[in-house]
Amino acid sequence: MSRKKLLIVAHDPSPNTRKLAEAVLRGARHEDIENVEAEHIRPLEAGPDDVHAADGIILGTTENLGYMSGALKDFFDRTYYQVIEEKQGLPCAVYIRAALDGTGTHRAIESILTGLSWKLVQDIRIFHGEWQESFVDEAEELGMYMAAGLDAGIL
Numbered sequence: 715m716s717r718k719k720l721l722i723v724a725h726d727p728s729p730n731t732r733k734l735a736e737a738v739l740r741g742a743r744h745e746d747i748e749n750v751e752a753e754h755i756r757p758l759e760a761g762p763d764d765v766h767a768a769d770g771i772i773l774g775t776t777e778n779l780g781y782m783s784g785a786l787k788d789f790f791d792r793t794y795y796q797v798i799e800e801k802q803g804l805p806c807a808v809y810i811r812a813a814l815d816g817t818g819t820h821r822a823i824e825s826i827l828t829g830l831s832w833k834l835v836q837d838i839r840i841f842h843g844e845w846q847e848s849f850v851d852e853a854e855e856l857g858m859y860m861a862a863g864l865d866a867g868i869l
């Protein structure tokens with residue numbers, strides 16, 4: 715059986731957000747998950763070919779100035795119309811690191827995902843407020859959940 719691909723497109727400009735991206739990848743590469751290949755590509759380096767090849771996607775961003783990072787927005791700008799026909803129903807999960815708020819980013823990403831017809835398989839997670847190490851565990855779970863779901867063929 716060919717391995718499924720889980721693409722993680724996560725912006726990680728700070729030590730905390732690097733911890734989040736690494737945790738998502740670690741969870742997605744859990745040893746019990748056999749048939750899923752997970753890869754983290756930063757949004758400025760990711761493009762339509764990566765999305766075409768993916769069976770599932772996890773998006774990660776900071777909230778900057780009330781919106782998603784410019785890097786993730788640039789990814790959508792370069793990718794949206796290239797994948798809109800073929801990737802409808804793509805299983806998707808999202809996390810946002812927001813020091814204060816996160817709602818503007820939540821709203822914007824939800825609207826883009828509706829346009830793309832990607833399938834959110836869990837609620838968008840906002841890692842909100844002062845940094846907590848428990849965010850890392852939750853990010854790991856998020857990656858594991860997606861990868862396990864793809865592995866089991868239920869997403």
Ligand SMILES: Cc1cc2nc3c(=O)[nH]c(=O)nc-3n(C[C@H](O)[C@H](O)[C@H](O)COP(=O)(O)O)c2cc1C
Binds near residue numbers: 728731780811
């Ligand atoms: C220019 C700038 C704008 C920001 N705007 C927001 C914002 O609108 N809402 C928010 O919740 N956090 C905002 N932040 C905080 C970032 O989301 C936060 O620093 C980032 O997610 C990295 O998290 P960390 O500081 O825990 O590493 C902003 C940070 C910067 C540098």
